[in-house]
Amino acid sequence: MSISRVAVVGAGILGVAAxxxxTMRFPxxxxxxxDKADAVAAHQSGHTSxxxxxxxxxxPGSAEAKLTKRGLQLLIPYMADTGVPYRECGQLLIAQNTDEAExxxxxxxxxxxxxxxxARLLERHEIGAVEPAVRGVLGLFSPYAAIADFSALTTALASDVRAAGGAFRFGTEVTGFDAMSNEVRLRGRPVPEDDPPTGQEAAAGDDGDDGRDEQVRDRPRTYHGEESREPVIGLGDELRDRFGQQDWFKQAESTIGEWTQKLSDSWSRRDDPHRGGSRRDGSPRGGPARDANADEVLGTFDIVIVCAGLQADRLATAAGLDAEPRIxxxxxDYYRIPATDTExxxxxIxxxxxxxxxFADTSIIRGLDDGLTLGPNTFVALGRETYDRQGFDLSDIGSTARSKGFWKFAAQTAKTAARGARPLVSRTAFVDGxxxxxxxxxxxxxVPGTRGVRAQAMTADGELIDELTMTRRGRLTMVRSVPKWAAxxxxxxxxxxxxxAFERTAR
Known part of the structure; x- marks a missing residue:
């Protein structure tokens, strides 16, 4: 059969590029x-360094190396042609001791x-010629490394899609797939414009400042698939059983207790059928939501490609595919120094x-606006799409806590686990580093900068997957993981x- 209807789920940079x-291959x-957001690049693609x-x-010779080389060959001319902000500035990796030098x-x-x-190595006395203020025992300089505006890049790609006759349906949450022999039926629902308050809203401070990243719009609902919605009341006990004898855990234990109680209280407030009151749609709390939120058929397509990032495993489960790898x-967290202080x-660096x-890699980046970006300060997230500085999502925390792979990873990397046990990491300590x-x-x-959430694919054995991985069933193709530098x-x-997605389908 000919290809006449194609759907892509996900309006991040990869979904829009796909x-x-x-459109180029099948005009x-x-x-x-x-996408359930209201614009392209609402999540990972819009929150990068x-x-x-x-x-x-x-x-060398890996698929990721080949993708990077090919990606640069395509990316740089495209940004030049479309006017996407881009600046070649060079990158300097710095070793502080002999282990790092090796x-x-x-x-x-x-x-x-x-x-x-x-690319070349720089001895201690040579580093100052590239970056006079940098201190280290050995440097690796890549003179053609650059920075770019990946949000603007995604917008430019979206303009190409529209110019070719493609369409975007924002505010639409895809919830399921019916993969048949020659087509795929897409199911979903519109994102409510006025959702009830969530856990992260309940966590906002009394002074009215919820700590939200100013560049992020109110987030739509997260698709939770068929996962349990039980509160993670035992999260503190689970951590204590696994890491109770570790020094880093003892230091964080009081914080864990506070968050365990906060999560439990928040869940109780949300689901108590005797609490009274009503939702914003008028239906009573504890009762069923309005029928407008029920799933509906969004359309039937010859090819469906899913680039869902943070929701990849959940949508794979919704399609009847293997839940592994988990996300x-x-x-x-990134921090900023104003442009006046960037000399x-x-x-x-x-x-x-x-x-x-x-997750310990950090950089200092002179941005396109000449300000400095410092980061990332990375720790286990309390929500897949939570950008509030004090926010959390109960289902997302539960999903991580129930992941066997996460606990195996945490046991192997205690420092990362320690940082993940605390909802906030000291800015002062990070800047000192x-x-x-x-x-x-x-x-x-x-000052505080942007906050991003990285979708890390992980096996049941706790191994990180940093390569392009796809699952295909008939005419449905799911992107399960992407390389670290996918943008x-x-x-x-x-x-x-x-x-x-299109192999053995088009003719």
């Missing part, structure tokens, strides 16, 4: 992109094998990646996704 690729097909990865860390030399060997142009969300840094601490590289940074000028490789990944 939709654009489909006569009707392409529709669904902006670093365009040059491919320093990829294993790892840096290994990364340099990979960079050479990957053909990264201009474990990690919050990435101390010229480009991108980063720590040396440590395989034993996969950053200043090891640039002592001249003034900590008094640091850089978005156009190349889109080619691969469409190759997989």
């Amino acid at each position: 939709a654009r690729e489909a 006569d097909a009707e392409v529709t992109v669904f 902006g670093i365009v990865d040059s491919g320093l860390e990829q294993k 790892r840096l030399e290994e990364i340099f060997a990979r960079a050479e094998d990957n053909g990264i142009p201009g 474990v969300p990690f919050t990435s 101390v840094v010229r480009g991108i 980063g720590s040396v990646p440590d395989p034993q601490a996969p 950053i200043r090891r590289f640039v002592p001249e940074l003034d900590p008094t000028t640091v 850089t490789s978005a156009l190349a990944i889109a080619e691969t996704i469409v190759d997989r």
Whole structure:
């Protein structure tokens, strides 16, 4: 059969890039992109550091290395043609001790094998010529590394989709799929405009400041699939049983107790049938919601591609596919220093990646606006789509707590587990760590920046998946995980996704 109807679920950078690729290959097909948010790049794609990865860390010859190379070949000309903000500024990884220096030399060997142009090691006395304020024992410089506005890139790709006749259906939550032999039926519902208060709203301070990232709109409902909605009352006990003898846990135990009680109280308030009152739609609390929220058929399509990011595992389950790999969300907090104080840094300065601490990487980035971005400060998220500084989502916390893979990962990386046990990590301690590289940074000028949530795919054995993984059933293709630097490789990944989705279908 010919391809005339294509649906893409997810309006992040990968979903929109895949939709654009489909319009280019099948110009006569009707392409529709669904997302429960009200604009493109509402989540991961709109909350990044902006670093365009040059491919320093990829294993030579790997699929990820090839995707990065192909991605840059497509990305840079596209941004130049469309006017997407982009600046080549160079990246300098800095080793602070001999262990880090050894790892840096290994990364340099990979960079050479990957053909990264201009990459070179810098001895201590050579570092100042690139970044005068930086301190370290060894540096790895990649002169053509860059920064870009990935939100603007997603918007430009969406414009291409519309120009080719494609359409976007925002405010539409996809909840299920019926995969048949030659087509896929999509089910979903409109996102209510006036949802009742959620756990994160209940957690807001008495002064009325909910700590919300100003650039984030009110988030729509999270799709929870068929997962249990029971409160995670035993979360503190679970942590205590597993890590009670660890020093880091003892320091965080009082905080865990407070959050356990807060979660339990919040759940009780939301689901007590005797509480009285009514929802904003007029239906009584504890009773059924209005019928307008019931699922409906959104359409039947020849091809459906799902790039759902933070909801990938839940939508896979809704389609009858294997729940593994699971998504474990990690919050990435960034901090800012105003443009008036940026002379101390010229480009991108980063720590040396440590395989034993996969979320400990940090950078100082001179942004497109000449301000400095510091981060990320990464810890286990209290919600897959929660950007409130004091917010949480009960179902998302429960999903993480019930994940066997997460606990195995936490046992292997105690530092990450420690940070995840605390809802907030000290900004002062984080900035002090950053200043090891640039002592001249003034900590008094640091202010909160954006907050992102990273969708980390994880196996049941606790292994992180940092590669492009897809599951296909008939005409339904699910993207289950993507490489760490997926935004850089978005156009190349889109080619691969469409190759997989359309193989043996079109003629």
